[in-house]
Amino acid sequence: MQRIxxxxxxxxxxxxxxxxxxxVVEMAALEPGVVHAEDYQYMCSEAGQSxxxxxxxxxxxxxxxxxxxxxxxxxxxxxxxxxRAGLNPYMVEIANIREHCSWIxxxxxxxxxxxxxxxxxxxxxxxxxxxxxxxxxxxTKRALVIGGGIAGIQTALDIADAGYEVDIVEKxxxxxxxxxxxxxxxxxxxxxxCILTPKMVEAAAHERIRIYTYSEVEKVSGFVGDFxxxxxxxxxxxxxxxxxxCGVCQEKCxxxxxxxxxxxxxxxxxAIYTPFAQAIPNVPVIDxxxxxxxxxxxxxxxxxxxxxxxxxYEQKDEIVTEKYGAIVVATGFDTIKLDQYDEYAYSQSKxxxxxxxxxxxxxxxxxxxxxxxxxxxxxxxxEMVFIQCVGSRxxxxxxxxxxxxxxxxxxxxxxxxxRDKYPDVNVTVFxxxxxxxxxxxxxxxxxxxxxxxxxxxxxQVGKVIPQPDGKLLVQGVDLLDNRRIMKEADMVVLAxxxxxxxxVRKIATMLTASxxxxxxxxxxxxxxxxxxxxxAGIFLSGVCQGPKxxxxxxxxxxxxxxxxxxxxxxxxxxxxxCTAKSDELLCNGCSVCANVCPYGAITYEERQVNDHGxxxxxxxxxxxxxxxxxxxxxxxxxxxxxxxxxxxxxxxIIAEVDAICR
Amino acid sequence: MNREKKQxxxxxxxxxxxxxxxxxxxxxxxxxxxxxxxxxxxxxFVSYVANENIEAxxxxxxxxxxxxxFACVERCPRDVKPGKLIDAARQLVIRQRGQEYLxxxxxxALLDPELPQQLLVSAFRRYRx
Numbered sequence: 001m002q003r004i005x006x007x008x009x010x011x012x013x014x015x016x017x018x019x020x021x022x023x024v025v026e027m028a029a030l031e032p033g034v035v036h037a038e039d040y041q042y043m044c045s046e047a048g049q050s051x052x053x054x055x056x057x058x059x060x061x062x063x064x065x066x067x068x069x070x071x072x073x074x075x076x077x078x079x080x081x082x083x084r085a086g087l088n089p090y091m092v093e094i095a096n097i098r099e100h101c102s103w104i105x106x107x108x109x110x111x112x113x114x115x116x117x118x119x120x121x122x123x124x125x126x127x128x129x130x131x132x133x134x135x136x137x138x139x140t141k142r143a144l145v146i147g148g149g150i151a152g153i154q155t156a157l158d159i160a161d162a163g164y165e166v167d168i169v170e171k172x173x174x175x176x177x178x179x180x181x182x183x184x185x186x187x188x189x190x191x192x193x194c195i196l197t198p199k200m201v202e203a204a205a206h207e208r209i210r211i212y213t214y215s216e217v218e219k220v221s222g223f224v225g226d227f228x229x230x231x232x233x234x235x236x237x238x239x240x241x242x243x244x245x246c247g248v249c250q251e252k253c254x255x256x257x258x259x260x261x262x263x264x265x266x267x268x269x270x271a272i273y274t275p276f277a278q279a280i281p282n283v284p285v286i287d288x289x290x291x292x293x294x295x296x297x298x299x300x301x302x303x304x305x306x307x308x309x310x311x312x313y314e315q316k317d318e319i320v321t322e323k324y325g326a327i328v329v330a331t332g333f334d335t336i337k338l339d340q341y342d343e344y345a346y347s348q349s350k351x352x353x354x355x356x357x358x359x360x361x362x363x364x365x366x367x368x369x370x371x372x373x374x375x376x377x378x379x380x381x382x383e384m385v386f387i388q389c390v391g392s393r394x395x396x397x398x399x400x401x402x403x404x405x406x407x408x409x410x411x412x413x414x415x416x417x418x419r420d421k422y423p424d425v426n427v428t429v430f431x432x433x434x435x436x437x438x439x440x441x442x443x444x445x446x447x448x449x450x451x452x453x454x455x456x457x458x459x460q461v462g463k464v465i466p467q468p469d470g471k472l473l474v475q476g477v478d479l480l481d482n483r484r485i486m487k488e489a490d491m492v493v494l495a496x497x498x499x500x501x502x503x504v505r506k507i508a509t510m511l512t513a514s515x516x517x518x519x520x521x522x523x524x525x526x527x528x529x530x531x532x533x534x535x536a537g538i539f540l541s542g543v544c545q546g547p548k549x550x551x552x553x554x555x556x557x558x559x560x561x562x563x564x565x566x567x568x569x570x571x572x573x574x575x576x577x578c579t580a581k582s583d584e585l586l587c588n589g590c591s592v593c594a595n596v597c598p599y600g601a602i603t604y605e606e607r608q609v610n611d612h613g614x615x616x617x618x619x620x621x622x623x624x625x626x627x628x629x630x631x632x633x634x635x636x637x638x639x640x641x642x643x644x645x646x647x648x649x650x651x652x653i654i655a656e657v658d659a660i661c662r
Numbered sequence: 663m664n665r666e667k668k669q670x671x672x673x674x675x676x677x678x679x680x681x682x683x684x685x686x687x688x689x690x691x692x693x694x695x696x697x698x699x700x701x702x703x704x705x706x707f708v709s710y711v712a713n714e715n716i717e718a719x720x721x722x723x724x725x726x727x728x729x730x731x732f733a734c735v736e737r738c739p740r741d742v743k744p745g746k747l748i749d750a751a752r753q754l755v756i757r758q759r760g761q762e763y764l765x766x767x768x769x770x771a772l773l774d775p776e777l778p779q780q781l782l783v784s785a786f787r788r789y790r791x
Contacts, residue, residue, distance in 0.1 A: 343693070343737055389687070389739075393685060393687075393739065393740075394739040394740070395683055395739065395740045395741040395742075396738070396739060396740075396741050398739075399739060432685065432686070432687040432688075458688070459687070459688035459689075459691070459692055460687035460688050460689035460692055460739070461689070461692055462689055462690075462691075462692030462693030462694070462733070462737065463692075463693060463737075475692060475693070476688075476692040477688050477691040477692045477697065477703070477705075479686070479688040479691070479705065482703055482706075484697050484698055485692075
């Protein structure tokens with residue numbers, strides 16, 4: 001028989017205002033096995049924990065029930081307190097009388113009745129608890145970073161600098177990400193390439209960083225500390241070791257009609273290409289879909305002109321399997337598609353562009369060599385209109401419900417840069433709200449208005465009407481003086497909402513990392529654990545977790561790196577002892593459990609058993625407790641009731657149900 | 663409950679619009695072809711209803727200047743749809759004039775084989791006691 005102590009917490013007024021805690025103590029004391037019951041204002045406090053320790057020693061308690069908040073909140077606290085007092089931590093059960101009871105009920109009598117029942121169930125369970133010993137699992141001292149933009153690069157650099165090996169997997173032919181497409185960066189207006197390229201070079205040259213470009217994560221198995229990942233290295237058709245990066249193949253390639261992804265389709269690239277001049281690695285890939293050799297068999301110009309003999313049309317996709325202790329997701333974002341926004345004439349006029357397209361136009365290496373000009377006729381614009389919040393803050397199905405956060409600042413940046421370089425160009429910004437929280441951010445925006453004479457008008461634009469003469473008629477209102485505005489513009493720039501990279505869904509599924517309705521990865525705690533996924537060993541870096549600018553991304557990338565380092569620095573991880581166990585006398589080796597196990601933790605072996613004096617060799621299920629995550633799927637599936645989850649045995653669960661129904 | 667509060671509630675009920683969803687972006691006014699003709703502008707309609715300022719609204723010129731083109735309904739990013747509010751305010755006026763009730767005997771004469779089914783449903787919602 002257990003000697004159980006029951007401790008009922010008031011949680012200030014959180015519980016005590018709705019639950020009669022004295023009554024719970026009184027009723028719990030009557031339950032079988034209970035030798036001690038008391039209440040206290042804050043059981044999690046130092047004093048509350050001492051009460052528990054004292055009772056364990058004085059009353060020789062063998063089991064504890066703490067009636068308090070959710071076990072997610074303080075189960076660890078009370079288990080540690082019990083352990084310090086000499087009790088096995090798995091002899092502690094929590095009856096959640098806060099989230100499951102006081103917070104959701106108004107009537108005191110009802111809530112008290114429910115609290116008593118919840119306590120009774122926990123007591124019934126503890127009566128059947130047995131001490132459990134946690135196991136240990138190893139930590140592979142290598143991290144994987146998925147995505148090679150500024151977030152991924154920074155995380156990888158920080159982890160590598162701490163002394164751990166890191167692999168970056170990047171889908172495109174080069175690392176660099178969105179930041180490499182930007183011209184200047186707010187609020188200091190430094191050139192994006194000038195601050196990013198050194199980081200790219202540093203990552204590529206780092207002895208502890210390996211970069212897999214033009215590669216994708218294909219399969220993930222294992223668990224925290226011990227992930228196994230298959231990486232698909234897509235066939236580059238160019239030998240990375242032989243290529244010298246001279247670029248002759250790209251010059252001579254006769255297929256030059258593929259829209260350049262890097263320049264957002266504003267100009268074309270060759271079929272063999274590097275996305276941009278500073279690409280890392282500086283080794284081109286052949287886009288087989290647009291390569292004449294691959295499509296018709298006739299061409300081979302690149303192979304002929306390559307002095308290094310690096311072109312390899314026979315190259316195949318390769319799967320690399322690696323082990324990792326931690327995985328950081330840094331998959332970034334894209335702008336939303338604008339086909340639902342016909343009123344802004346994006347698909348009707350070449351002179352209606354997104355802000356990211358403007359970045360490429362303003363960039364010296366971009367499609368117009370940095371000259372601000374209309375894409376329709378190459379003429380310099382005189383009137384530019386910027387429209388904010390296109391697709392952001394929408395309650396309808398066309399756009400995104402959230403604020404994309406970066407647009408107010410980059411629009412102010414664009415407006416200022418244009419006014420600075422082309423003082424004769426008039427710039428008008430239509431805004432709903434100007435949101436500029438951040439160090440030196442509002443000052444930046446005010447500079448656009450006060451020093452550069454950018455015309456800010458409050459009011460969302462209704463529509464953009466392309467005119468026969470090629471101008472764009474912008475129809476809006478000035479909400480502050482209730483005035484209709486019909487403005488003829490030469491170019492219209494749409495501050496398009498951003499969304500997580502669409503591939504993130506696939507990756508989140510592989511990692512069993514949770515994702516929200518907007519496809520942003522969910523953090524373990526919105527405030528206190530913002531860079532960790534609820535899935536152990538998975539960390540979040542950059543916009544995959546939510547909209548953010550470059551300074552925030554770099555800060556978060558560092559934070560994700562620290563969390564990953566904290567994991568990699570451990571020699572061993574303690575594993576949850578609540579794993580499945582098979583009863584060899586009941587198991588008939590039917591394989592049902594192995595088929596439902598999501599972790600591949602169950603295998604079979606032929607073994608001699610002694611079944612009540614009968615010795616025979618049987619096929620039996622064996623659980624690898626290092627792999628088992630205690631999900632319980634096998635215990636439900638087992639037709640003979642042989643599989644049981646330690647700490648949550650069938651008997652314990654039934655005892656709880658019985659206690660509730662009593 | 664005062665009269666205007668009741669009226670505001672009736673307008674939101676008839677229109678099915680929640681004026682609190684408005685973020686005051688003004689896209690409705692920016693889209694409106696009758697903007698210049700109106701004394702109370704489309705985006706202001708929303709705050710007039712939210713502030714229960716109904717008398718001014720129903721007596722405004724705007725009420726009868728709206729073309730019901732539904733450009734604002736189509737483009738509103740917040741699902742507020744001022745065009746529906748205007749429509750509901752007109753309905754309120756019609757009811758006050760005692761024209762709100764269709765007697766069952768009158769209905770067959772008004773039916774037309776080309777009539778969209780939707781119109782029947784909305785007519786039942788509007789012309790009720």
